[in-house]
Amino acid sequence: MIYFDNVSKIYGGNSVAIEGVSFTVEPQEFVSVVGQSGSGKSTLIKLLLAEERPSAGSVYFQSLDVHNLSRSEIPFVRRKIGTVFQDFRLLPQKTAYENVAFALEASGREDEEIAADVPHVLDLVGLSDKMDFFPHELSGGQQQRVAIARALVNRPEVVIADEPTGNLDPLNTWEIIRLLGKINELGTTVILATHDKDIIDTIGKRVITLEDGKIVRDEKRGRYIL
């Protein structure tokens, strides 16, 4: 489903972010990408979202070379990939409902469909009573759940979470991780980038370990070892 073929990314001529990375993600897998800050996790995700171009190698999503697509085709790929970030990236002047609805509006869905889907997905993340709250009126954990709802509402094939718990306390962290597990059980591929040892050791799923931009370990039931 996702295939990185010997991908390298070098910023500004000599700053190597990732080097010679190859791996495959199968449908409905739950993959954690771990590594210290600066090990290349975020670059990996940016490459998959076509935010950055690789210096060498190719990235395939559903057998499409992501970086060979024209600019007008990229949005269609992104609608199949839900993204969750450490800093939530919600629109501050929109309510929880509007933030989620916005993703559907952008992909051109009809109003009736939006009115039906958004409450449903907000219910899934446990925020059906907070629909009309603005981001600043919600806790960090709640904001991240709105972001997850937004990532899910387009019924994506993959959810990518880049340090989703980086700004959260342990309790909220576990809620978010549980939610990602639930999403995975419902049939969506999940890619989780994190440097949180406890999370990785508890999940007990596939772990790809990055170090200085290279894959040093790829284990089916991995642990966090650096």
Place this chain on the structure above:
Amino acid sequence: MVGTSFKRVIRNAFINFWRNGWVSIATILVMVLAILMAGSLIMFQVLLNATLAEVEKKVDVSAYFKQDASEEEIFRVRGLLQGLPEVREITYVSQEEALAIFKERHKDNALISSALDELGENPLGAVLRIRATEQQNYESVVRFLENGGFDALDKVDYRQNEAIFKRLEAVLALTRRVGFSVTAVLGFVAFLVAFNTIRLAIYTAREEISIMRLVGASTWYVRGPFLVEGALHGFFASIIAMLIFWPATLWLGPRAREFFGGVDLFSFYTQNLFLFFFALLLVGITIGVFSSFVATRRYLKI
């Protein structure tokens, strides 16, 4: 789906326009400046063209005939002149008419009037006033008259005016060039300020744009509202500029007419109201949409 998106683009544009109230007002005011410059440029051109046309109308060749020249002889010359392709129009002024015009012009001068009365007879000859089709054709008309061997002809009057007209034309051309450059430079400065104001407004929305992109919004879905918003700014700015031109031309019109002659800017404004507004609107919307287009391009790269 396309219809739904289009509706959303328009709706988002109006929402942004309204929510960014102060930024919208600032942008509009700066754009008003740019549009005023463009409008002034148009006004300036109108003024100078009218002046030039006025001056050109005053250029003619006068063929003065001797006092004793017969009308048949004069008409013969007129007939020959009419056969020339360079000649557009010939006005015949008879001896009596020439005297009447002369008297009218000097009616306040007692000395001249009494001198004429004393003379008893008409000292003036008949005149043919000839206007050529083109400025450069006057020379050949004059040459034709001077070399034609017309005995009845007293003198041909063109040379003494020629130098003055030439100089006036040069002055007008220079004024036009200088005025055009000054207004164009000011207009360009105003355009840059408007452009940067819009860029700044869009800069504040860059986070929103990047989020839109990451949830899979197409380029045009993101850019559309900004372009429509730019067009709205241009629309309101051109209306304001139009309203400013009303009292401005009302005040300036008669004064400019006194100085340049020719047209009254206010009557130009009222007569060409829609055309003028359309021109300003075009300038305003172009600035708004173009600036938004360029400003969003940067943030749409992801």
